[in-house]
Amino acid sequence: MYFYQDPQFGERMITLMAAFVLVLQIAMVAQRWLVTNIRVFAAQSFLLASIAGTIAYYNHAPHIYIAAAMTFAVKVVFLPILMERLVAKIEIRQEIEPLINVPLSVLISGGLTMVGYVVAESFYHPEAGTTPATLGHNTLAVAISLFLIGFFMMINRRKALTQVLALLSLENGLFLAAISLTYGMPLIVEVGVFFDVLVATMVMGILVYRISETFDSMDVSKLRRLRG
Amino acid sequence: MVLAALLVIPLLAAVAAFVARRRVEMEWINLVAAVLTLTFAVVLAGSTLQSGSVSAWGGLLYADALSALVVLLVSIVYAACAVYAVGYFRDDETNGVFDEDSDGVPAVDRLRKYYSLTPLFVCLMLLVPLSNNLGIMWVAIEGTTLASVFLVTFYGRPNSLEAAWKYAMIGGVGLSMGLFGTVLTYYSASLVMGTETLVGLNWSVLVTKAAQFDKTTMRLAFIFILMGYGTKAGIAPMHTWKPDVYSEAPVPVAAMLAAALLNCALYGLLRFFILTSRCLGPEFASQLLIIFGLLSMAVAVPFILVQKSFRRLLAYSSIDHGGIMVLGLAFGGPLGALGMLLHMTFHSITKPLLFFCAGNVQQHLKTDQFRQAKGGLIHAMPITGAVFLLTTLAVTGSPPFSLFQSEFTILRAAFDGHHILPAVLFVGFLVMIFAGFLIHIARLVLGEDPGTPHAQISDWKKYSLIGLGAVVVILGFWLPAPLFALVQSAARIVREVH
Numbered sequence: 220m221y222f223y224q225d226p227q228f229g230e231r232m233i234t235l236m237a238a239f240v241l242v243l244q245i246a247m248v249a250q251r252w253l254v255t256n257i258r259v260f261a262a263q264s265f266l267l268a269s270i271a272g273t274i275a276y277y278n279h280a281p282h283i284y285i286a287a288a289m290t291f292a293v294k295v296v297f298l299p300i301l302m303e304r305l306v307a308k309i310e311i312r313q314e315i316e317p318l319i320n321v322p323l324s325v326l327i328s329g330g331l332t333m334v335g336y337v338v339a340e341s342f343y344h345p346e347a348g349t350t351p352a353t354l355g356h357n358t359l360a361v362a363i364s365l366f367l368i369g370f371f372m373m374i375n376r377r378k379a380l381t382q383v384l385a386l387l388s389l390e391n392g393l394f395l396a397a398i399s400l401t402y403g404m405p406l407i408v409e410v411g412v413f414f415d416v417l418v419a420t421m422v423m424g425i426l427v428y429r430i431s432e433t434f435d436s437m438d439v440s441k442l443r444r445l446r447g
Numbered sequence: 448m449v450l451a452a453l454l455v456i457p458l459l460a461a462v463a464a465f466v467a468r469r470r471v472e473m474e475w476i477n478l479v480a481a482v483l484t485l486t487f488a489v490v491l492a493g494s495t496l497q498s499g500s501v502s503a504w505g506g507l508l509y510a511d512a513l514s515a516l517v518v519l520l521v522s523i524v525y526a527a528c529a530v531y532a533v534g535y536f537r538d539d540e541t542n543g544v545f546d547e548d549s550d551g552v553p554a555v556d557r558l559r560k561y562y563s564l565t566p567l568f569v570c571l572m573l574l575v576p577l578s579n580n581l582g583i584m585w586v587a588i589e590g591t592t593l594a595s596v597f598l599v600t601f602y603g604r605p606n607s608l609e610a611a612w613k614y615a616m617i618g619g620v621g622l623s624m625g626l627f628g629t630v631l632t633y634y635s636a637s638l639v640m641g642t643e644t645l646v647g648l649n650w651s652v653l654v655t656k657a658a659q660f661d662k663t664t665m666r667l668a669f670i671f672i673l674m675g676y677g678t679k680a681g682i683a684p685m686h687t688w689k690p691d692v693y694s695e696a697p698v699p700v701a702a703m704l705a706a707a708l709l710n711c712a713l714y715g716l717l718r719f720f721i722l723t724s725r726c727l728g729p730e731f732a733s734q735l736l737i738i739f740g741l742l743s744m745a746v747a748v749p750f751i752l753v754q755k756s757f758r759r760l761l762a763y764s765s766i767d768h769g770g771i772m773v774l775g776l777a778f779g780g781p782l783g784a785l786g787m788l789l790h791m792t793f794h795s796i797t798k799p800l801l802f803f804c805a806g807n808v809q810q811h812l813k814t815d816q817f818r819q820a821k822g823g824l825i826h827a828m829p830i831t832g833a834v835f836l837l838t839t840l841a842v843t844g845s846p847p848f849s850l851f852q853s854e855f856t857i858l859r860a861a862f863d864g865h866h867i868l869p870a871v872l873f874v875g876f877l878v879m880i881f882a883g884f885l886i887h888i889a890r891l892v893l894g895e896d897p898g899t900p901h902a903q904i905s906d907w908k909k910y911s912l913i914g915l916g917a918v919v920v921i922l923g924f925w926l927p928a929p930l931f932a933l934v935q936s937a938a939r940i941v942r943e944v945h
Contacts, residue, residue, distance in 0.1 A: 341663060341667075342664065373616075373620060379612065386616070393627055401633055401637050404629075404648065405582065405647055407582075408583060411583055411586035412582070412586060418593050422597070422615065423615055425597075426596070426612055429600070430612060434605065442612060442613075445610060445694070
C-alpha cells in the first residue's frame with residue numbers, strides 16, 4: 220500500500236488545504252489591489268477543487284469529481300478571466316479602498332474565524348457515531364469562517380466588482396460546507412448551483428460595467444439617490 | 448404532462464419572442480403563452496384536487512394542492528400583466544419614452560428584452576412550486592432574480608441601475624443564506640436517510656421523515672432559510688431593495704415582482720416551515736415568524752404615512768402584506784394557514800390592479816411624486832381614478848373586499864392561539880396603514896380639477912383595468928367553491944402532522 224492510499228493521509232491533506240483556503244481568504248481581506256484579489260480568489264477556488272477531488276478519491280464518490288471539475292472550470296479559469304477583462308475594460312483605479320483599514324479588518328476576520336470554530340463545534344458529535352461525515356470539524360469551521368468573512372468583505376468594500384468577489388468567496392464557503400458536511404449535494408442540485416453562480420457573475424459583471432459607464436465610477440457609495 | 452407543459456410553454460414563448468421581428472408578434476406570443484399557462488394551471492389545480500398529488504419526470508417535478516395554488520396565482524398575475532403590458536408599452540412608445548435617451552437602441556430591441564425575459568422569469572417562478580427537490584427550488588428562486596435584473600434596468604436610467612444593483616446584491620447575499628440553510632437541512636436529514644441518495648432533498652420524501660431529523664441543525668437551518676427566503680420576500684429588515692426596485696421597474700414587471708414572486712419566496716419559506724415544525728414542534732418557527740412579521744408591518748407604517756411617491760407607496764404596502772402573510776403562518780392553529788393562503792390568493796389578484804392604476808397615472812403625468820401630481824385626477828382620468836380609489840380600499844383590507852376576510856381570519860387565528868399582544872399590534876398597524884394609504888390616494892384622486900388634459904388610455908390598459916377590477920369586486924362577495932377547496936386543501940398540507 221502506498222502512503223497516499225492511507226485515508227489518514229487524505230484527511231490530513233484536506234485539513235491542510237482547508238487551512239490554506241482560510242489563509243487565502245484573510246489575504247483577500249488584507250489585499251489592496253483588485254487584480255491580485257481576483258488571482259487570490261482563483262487560487263482559493265483551485266484549493267477548493269483539490270479538496271473536492273481528494274474527498275472524491277478517498278470516498279470513491281465519482282459525483283464529487285464532477286463537482287471538482289466544475290469548480291475548476293468555472294471558478295478557477297472562466298470567472299477570473301472574465302473579471303480581469305472587465306477590470307482592463309473599464310480602466311478603473313486599481314486600489315480597493317476598504318471602509319475599515321487593513322489591520323483592523325484582519326483582526327475582525329480573526330474574530331470571525333473564532334466564531335466559525337465555535338459554531339462548528341456544535342455539529343461535532345463524536346460519541347453519536349452515526350454521522351456520515353467523518354471529515355474533521357476543522358473543515359466545517361473553515362467553511363463557516365469563509366462564509367462570515369465573505370459577509371464582512373461585502374460590507375467593508377465600496378467598489379462594485381470587489382463586492383462581487385466577496386459574494387463569490389462567500390459562495391466558496393458554502394461549497395466547502397456542503398462537501399465537508401455531506402460530501403456534496405445531489406449532483407443535479409450541484410450542477411444547478413454552479414449554473415446560477417456562473418450566470419449571476421455574468422449578470423453582475425454587466426451591471427458593474429454599466430454602472431461604471433453611467434456614474435464614471437464603480438464606487439457603490441455613489442449609488443444613493445433612491446431613499447425613503 | 449401538465450407539469451412539463453407548464454414549464455415548457457413559457458420557455459418556448461421566451462425563445463419565440465427572442466427571434467420575433469415585429470412588436471405585434473412578440474405581444475401575441477406573450478398573450479398566447481399567458482393564456483395557455485393559465486389553462487394548464489387550472490387543469491393542474493383540478494387534478495390535485497382530485498388525486499392529491501401529481502408527479503412527473505421520475506419524481507423531479509411534484510405538485511400538491513399547495514404548489515397548484517401558487518402555480519395558479521403566478522399564472523393569473525402573468526395573464527393580467529401580459530394584457531396590461533401591451534397597452535403600457537404602446538403608450539410608452541407614443542409618449543416617446545424610448546427616444547428620449549438616444550443610446551441608439553431601437554424600441555423593438557428594448558421590447559424584445561421585455562417580451563423574452565418575462566416568459567423566462569415566469570418559467571422559473573413556476574419551477575419553484577413544481578420542483579420536488581428543495582435544492583432545485585433554491586436554484587429556481589435564484590434564477591428568478593437573475594432573469595428579472597435586466598427587466599428592472601429596462602429604462603436604462605441611472606436610478607434603475609442603482610435599483611438593479613441593490614436587487615442583485617441583496618438578493619445574492621440573502622439567497623446564499625438560503626442555500627446554506629438548504630445544505631444544513633440536507634445534512635440534518637442525511638443523518639436519517641444517508642447521503643449519496645438522489646432523493647435526499649426531495650420534499651415528498653423529507654416530509655415523511657421530518658420528525659427524526661437532527662434538531663440542533665434543523666434549528667440553525669430554519670434561521671438561515673428565514674433570512675434567505677425572507678430577503679426574497681422582502682420581510683423586514685431585509686426589505687430595503689423593494690421600494691427601489693418596485694419604483695424603477697416598468698409597471699408590468701413591478702406588478703409581477705410584487706404579486707407573483709412574493710408568493711414564490713413565501714412558498715419556499717412555507718416548505719421549510721412545515722419541515723421545521725414537524726421536526727421541532729411549531730413554537731420555535733412561529734415565534735421567529737411573529738417577530739419578523741410584526742417588524743415588517745411596523746417598518747411599513749412610517750414610510751407609508753410620509754411617502755412622497757406613489758410607486759414607492761405600493762412597495763411599502765407589499766412589505767406590509769408580506770408581514771401579514773408571515774403572521775398568519777406564525778399564528779398557526781386551524782385558521783392560521785388558511786388565513787395566510789387566502790390572503791396570498793386575494794393579494795395576488797388585487798395587487799396587480801393597484802400597480803396598473805399607478806402605472807396609468809404615472810404615464811399620464813410623467814411623474815410618480817404626489818406633490819407634482821396636484822390631485823383631482825378623477826377629472827382627467829375618470830376610469831383609472833375610480834378604480835384606483837376602489838383598489839386602495841380593497842388592498843388596505845376594508846370590508847366588503849376580500850382582503851378584509853383574510854385579515855379577519857388571521858386575526859381570529861391570533862386570538863385562538865392566545866397571541867394577544869401580536870394581535871393588538873396587528874390591528875393597530877393595519878389601521879395606521881389604512882389611514883395613511885387612504886389619505887394619500889384620496890388626495891391624489893379626488894379634489895378640484897387642476898386642469899390637466901384628459902388622458903388618452905389605450906384599450907388594452909382600459910380593459911385589463913376594468914376586467915381585473917370586476918374580479919376584485921366579485922371576489923369580495925363570492926369566492927368560487929373550487930378555489931376555496933384548493934386553498935383549504937393547501938392549508939391542510941401546512942397543518943397536517945404525520
